Structures are given as C-alpha cells and as structure tokens.
Amino acid sequence: MKCGIVGLPNVGKSTLFNCLSNAKAQSANYPFCTIEPNIGTVSVPDERLFELEKLVKPERVLPAVVEIVDIAGLVKGASKGEGLGNKFLANIRECEAIIHVLRCFEDGNIVHVEGTVDPLRDKEIIDIELQLKDIETLAKAVEKAKKFIKSGKKDDVMTYETLLNLQKFVEEGQNAREFPLDDFSTPIISEVHLLTNKPVLYVCNVDENSIKNGNEWIGKIEEMAKKENAEVVVLAAQIEADINELDTFEEREMFLDELGLTEPGVNRLIRKAYDLLHLQTYFTAGVKEVRAWTIGKGWTAPQAAGVIHTDFEKGFIRAEVIKYEDFIKFGSEAKVKEAGKMGVEGKEYIVQDGDMMNFRFNV
C-alpha cells in the first residue's frame, strides 16, 4: 500500500518527504527506512501504542507503517512524455493514493515554474496531465470493449457504454474519482486503473505566518476539496524540516508550541494518508511485543490473521477479541476476561479498528 507525493516542481514535495523520513528524530518508536532514494516507509503515529506499552511493558513496540513515494518531475506536458513524464506517471499508477502538495507560500528566491503562486491553477495543471493520460488509457479500453459488443450480450454492451461515458466525463475535464458509480460500473472502472480514480489528499504547504494566521489560499483550497470530497492538511514543510534539525525533544516541542501546534503537521498527514488508503489497525499485545497490524476496512478475522501468517488464515478456528478501551479500563487481559469482556469470534467477524486480537488456529 503506497501513497505517492505529487505536485509541480518546487512546491515542497521533497522537503515534506524528508520531514516524514525524519519522523525518527521525534521518537525512536517511529523509525523510517529508505528503500530507494524516493521511497520510504513511515510509521503511523498512534497514541494507543504508548498506552499499551505502559500497561504491557513489552520488549519492543512495532507501529503500523505506510509507504510513501516522492514522485518528482510532473510538469506541463508530462502526459506527452515531457520531463520524463511517462516514468513519473507510471510511478503514480503503482500508488494506491495520492498526496497532492500545493505551494501556498511566497518566496522570491524559489522559482515557481509558472511564474506566480497560484495553487488552484497548479492543481489544474497536474489534474490535466493525469486526465490526459487517463483519456489515452480509456481510449484503449473503449476500443477493446467495442470488439465484444458484437456478441450482443447485455453486459458487454453496458461495459462499452460505461467506458464511453467515463471517457466523455474525463474529456470534459473531470477526474474519474468523481464519476457517479453504481454496482455495475464500480468494478469496470477500477479495472482500468486510472490515475484520476485514486483517492487524493491535498497538502497546503504554507509559511510560518500562515500556520498561525491562515492565508488567502487555504479557504479556496478547502472549498475546492470539499466539492471533490477530499481532505486537506495545512502544514509548513520547511519549518517542520528545520524543527526536525533541532537536537532535543524539548527544543522541538518548544518550537511546535510557538507555532501553536501540539504535534508536527506531518503526523496528521500520515494518519490521514492511512485513512485515505482505507486502512485500519488491530493490535497484538504480549510481553515480547506490542504490535499494530495494518488491514483494510471491512476485513474479516481470518483475513486479518493472514497478515501475521498465511497459516493463521488457513487454519483459523476463532479469534479472541478485546476492545482497546476495555483493555485500558481493566488493565490486563486476565482482568478483562474476569469482567467477561473478552469476545470469542468466528470466521465472519469483521475486525474493528483498535481490536486486540488473539488467534486460535491449527495447521
């Protein structure tokens, strides 16, 4: 599950990526490891892990992680191969969600490829490049679907018509993610793997002053995002990067405090990205390790067990489930059991965020 950071050049993508990579500076529990220069896994900040750690006192704590990719070099003409455009568009295709960084800061020393700061225009430029690529993809899909309509089968005709309507929709300058869906069209559209069908999160990269006092662009971007049903995170990547450079936790806290922040903006961003990917967490807790496991929303207990080991899924018998709140309230597994609050669940159980799971299985 990967999230790609996109945006025009010089909007702060790499600065943001480096902030994420420096999350390790904030806590040893939140390590970052660089897989390739532009890919990293970042831990998902989760207060609940600290609470569990206090009660269980395990040897180690392992948080959930998401993979983040810094996708450089999207410029006007990318869909036509401009500026290595094809390579970068291919990178986006491999991501399940998009973090779209918008430059909302003025700085005469940092060149803006379009000459002026205007994040709404910038957003359009990126959207258009992605849409142009999708139109290409759709043209091929439509062509292919057309061959099947000769069969006269209702489903084949409907598939063709759906793709054609979608193509028209994107050609009108809209993103595929906004196309009205029904039970029939949903799987067809997800199969074409369109760039503009991926969920998106907008980041307003602002300067220090705007963190405290707002900025003319933020409201406009929020309005735009609302229409798209997308989320917005406001942060100051450069300052967060500077704060990361400070040596002690106390100094970093002090500077965040001065900005009126209780935590770095990137923490909020990571949690939202996790949500955007439709991910959630369940916990396992033992003296050896307290661990957050990542699963999709709506997954069943056996599917969730399979994340630990495929044998757990194949040989699944049942799951013992403790609600996180109950564990905190009663303080230990034994006490939760005594209070009759431990659930025993079967194969159909849909795992909830924060469930503490113990799987029974045989192989």
Ligand SMILES: Nc1nc2c(ncn2[C@@H]2O[C@H](COP(=O)(O)OP(=O)(O)O)[C@@H](O)[C@H]2O)c(=O)[nH]1
């Ligand atoms: N003033 C200011 N400069 C920033 C901010 N974010 C990034 N920069 C600077 O803008 C330049 C381009 O940033 P970079 O992260 O490399 O942009 P990218 O091309 O989108 O990856 C660098 O010199 C950064 O230091 C910001 O919030 N305020």
Ligand SMILES: [Mg+2]
């Ligand atoms: Mg960069």
